[in-house]
Amino acid sequence: MTDTTTRLLIIGPPGAGKGTQAAQIAQRYGVPAISTGDIFRANIKGGTPLGQQVQAIIERGELVPDTLTNEIVADRLTQPDAAPGFLLDGYPRNVEQVHALDNMIEGDSLDAVVLLEVDTDAVVSRLLKRAELEGRADDTEEVIRHRQHIYAEQTAPLVELFSERGILVAVDGLGTVEEVAERIATGLDSLLTSKAGR
Template sequence: MRLIILGPPGAGKGTQAARICQRLGIPAISTGDIFRANIKNRTGLGQQVEAILATGGYVPDEVTNAIVDDRLTWPDARDGFLLDGYPRTAGQVAALDEMLAARGERLDAVLELTVDEDAVVARLLRRAEMEGRIDDTEVVIRERLAIYRRETAPLAEHYAAAGLLVQVDGMGEVDEVTERILTALRVGQS
């Protein structure tokens, strides 16, 4: 399966992506993880991304598109993948469509985790404390949520119009959310 998972920062996309991918036998491709690894290793890309993330902004499309295009060529993504954190903008949607079309592939579904915004802020502040993530201050979190609403949430409308959107309640216990997602995917495949 070729999937995208959407939802605001802190919706549990990374947690659910890992669980879904394990069950489906496909790789989870997280642009956030790729960026954080580059930051940790102090690469040129990492230093560029660190400065952007520190202000709550998003990495430019051309950088993100190139990273995703390269990652989709890896052998483990041949039979499917789940994209987490990409696409975030209409330009990235168009770029992804072009990447997939060039390979003779298409998306099977786009999952959208729906959550309560105040609960997400609290969740991200706890995660920041536990993981020492410098990009998760309350001011930055609220800016990232505003950017999500403005730039990324409209993608759900695009994918709904294309018949690909599967909305799932992202609130509750991790296992419950995973089962809701898997059930929704089975329903979407019938």
């Protein structure tokens, strides 16, 4: 590994195993895994002013607005543990947030974006099984497929943008945790090495 910062992002549909892989990637590169969902949940649990604001938005069934999400991420990236870099999960979700992130990291774009690609039917059956085990009655097949559809719509422009920037590492997300982690490591090493050599 080099001494420079490593700024990474992981994207993939709900149920693709992003959280599991994010933890492994972060550990491998010695950077914090930053999940906006975790930040929101921690603030809600802690009853912070931010948590109360986010909870009210979620209870209305709305998405947390970009401005608030951008502020939270900007604040998190100034913390000392993020100095050597970071791995983002759940942000940016749209092109506007990508531009906000570009500004936060002073025009230096991300170094690499890991895209977990999975077959929709495989993920749906995985999530239905999980819902059954965890007793999540709300997670019906219709709801899960709807979430997958929204993800695909929202993410397509991001995938295109990161692909144009030459920083996209698309990885088959099906298989054991170890198999997927190995594919990610190979793809990231190859991209980061070629970038370092430029």
